[in-house]
Amino acid sequence: MSRWTMTYFSASIAFLLSGLVSIGSGYGTLSAVDAPDNLAIIHLIVIGWLGLLFCGALLQFVPVLSATHLRLPWLAAPALLALCLGLGLLTMGFLALGGRLPIDATIMSVGGMLLGIGFLCIMAMLATTIVAQRAFGISGFLVLVGLCALGVTIVLGNMFASLLAGVLDIPLLATHLAELAPYHAGLGILGWMTVTAIGVSYRLFAMFMLAPERTGARNPIAIAVPCALAALFSAIGLRFLDAAWAQTVTIVAVILLALIVGLYGQDVWRMFKARRRKTLELNSWTGLAALGFLALAAMLLVGAVSFSTNMALATAAFYLLIMGWLTGLGLGQLYKIIPFLTWLETYGPVMGRREVPRVQDLVDERHARPWFGTFYVSVLVGAAAILFGSDPLFRAATWIQCAAVAALALEYLRARRLSYAPLHVRLPPGAVRPHTICVTTQTKE
Numbered sequence: 001m002s003r004w005t006m007t008y009f010s011a012s013i014a015f016l017l018s019g020l021v022s023i024g025s026g027y028g029t030l031s032a033v034d035a036p037d038n039l040a041i042i043h044l045i046v047i048g049w050l051g052l053l054f055c056g057a058l059l060q061f062v063p064v065l066s067a068t069h070l071r072l073p074w075l076a077a078p079a080l081l082a083l084c085l086g087l088g089l090l091t092m093g094f095l096a097l098g099g100r101l102p103i104d105a106t107i108m109s110v111g112g113m114l115l116g117i118g119f120l121c122i123m124a125m126l127a128t129t130i131v132a133q134r135a136f137g138i139s140g141f142l143v144l145v146g147l148c149a150l151g152v153t154i155v156l157g158n159m160f161a162s163l164l165a166g167v168l169d170i171p172l173l174a175t176h177l178a179e180l181a182p183y184h185a186g187l188g189i190l191g192w193m194t195v196t197a198i199g200v201s202y203r204l205f206a207m208f209m210l211a212p213e214r215t216g217a218r219n220p221i222a223i224a225v226p227c228a229l230a231a232l233f234s235a236i237g238l239r240f241l242d243a244a245w246a247q248t249v250t251i252v253a254v255i256l257l258a259l260i261v262g263l264y265g266q267d268v269w270r271m272f273k274a275r276r277r278k279t280l281e282l283n284s285w286t287g288l289a290a291l292g293f294l295a296l297a298a299m300l301l302v303g304a305v306s307f308s309t310n311m312a313l314a315t316a317a318f319y320l321l322i323m324g325w326l327t328g329l330g331l332g333q334l335y336k337i338i339p340f341l342t343w344l345e346t347y348g349p350v351m352g353r354r355e356v357p358r359v360q361d362l363v364d365e366r367h368a369r370p371w372f373g374t375f376y377v378s379v380l381v382g383a384a385a386i387l388f389g390s391d392p393l394f395r396a397a398t399w400i401q402c403a404a405v406a407a408l409a410l411e412y413l414r415a416r417r418l419s420y421a422p423l424h425v426r427l428p429p430g431a432v433r434p435h436t437i438c439v440t441t442q443t444k445e
């Protein structure tokens, strides 16, 4: 078990709640996506929530995918510290830019550098673990490709931050900042997170549905993903050169993305049909719902890039990717991962010697089900609010999301505190109630 995964998860949920409360309380506006208030909240959610969630989960799963132990495990704690500190400074920098904090905005480039260091530590741990095995399946391959996209996202982010803070003076970059920002966002949300989520979920869906894995290296996704990323990288270069076909290359990248989503959906559908677990658990249903949001977002994105000059369509597509697809998938998988890790940590030492509960005994799906439903409906309402440009509706949808996330966080806490475990097997002799936000008994790292 990775010692720091639970700490990453705890921090990520705190960042998500703080982002949602900020939007609900009136920070940010739909009329200018690149306003400093919006950028502060966007990064709280994409780096604080999704970034830490992904890092924490990958520290746990990459060793499982690669059937080996995590390399450089001592980097996990300093990386978390650098990421939290860096995000704090970046957010303060955005608030300074917007005139909300009376401090020097150069702080945001220090934040960017700390974020770069934190992510570099994570990349080093994951990449060395994956390449330590000579053959890695599609999951490991997609995680590696995702890490390349993360690297470019960070470089672009740091260039933007230094430019906005006045630390860097590159007129060519300043002229192209507005048109390059969506590529930075696309590389982070699609290139890194979506590609990684697809890679890891091949394994997770197979595991949770008891379905045959579709992880063979000859999967066409293994070709389509690098092609889509290469198209995105080329489009960035062409934007710098003011080349006329930068837009055409971008459209090719987005169409490839839609193709990847189609291939992935087809694979998940085959796993769904071939599954041996006929009654699916809640986390599998929420994962399938998240996939529906991915498909919807991909269609909107193709429409936005190919036919529309309406910014709201692209914003709604990114919103559906961040909240419907990645957040929905993340909240659903946490509902399984937290009880599973808690179960391993608590009952692993006494397994085979004492009667212990099942993993599913640590949760009560009747409590969580309505909140997942509420969450997904509020995401649809939020997307509609973006399309109609209604700030009040968007804030109302965000408060509902916030209530759903808080209720789910309580369910995670109950699982972690063993609250639902039947009393007679809750703490057999030799088992210790786990610490809420970190793993104390480390079986392997």
Ligand code: HEM
Pocket (backbone or CB within 6 Å): 033, 034, 039, 042, 043, 046, 047, 051, 090, 111, 112, 113, 115, 116, 153, 154, 156, 157, 158, 160, 161, 164, 177, 178, 181, 182, 184, 185, 188, 189, 193
């Ligand atoms: C070292 C880490 C990062 C730094 C320093 C950074 C910095 C920035 C800056 C300065 C901007 C504003 C650009 C502008 O003025 O329009 C920006 C925009 C944005 N960033 Fe980041 N970023 C980082 C990582 C990420 C990651 C990992 C993601 C997503 C996963 C992300 C998503 C976004 C989004 C969605 C926008 C708004 C784009 C738009 O206006 O169209 N950033 N970032």
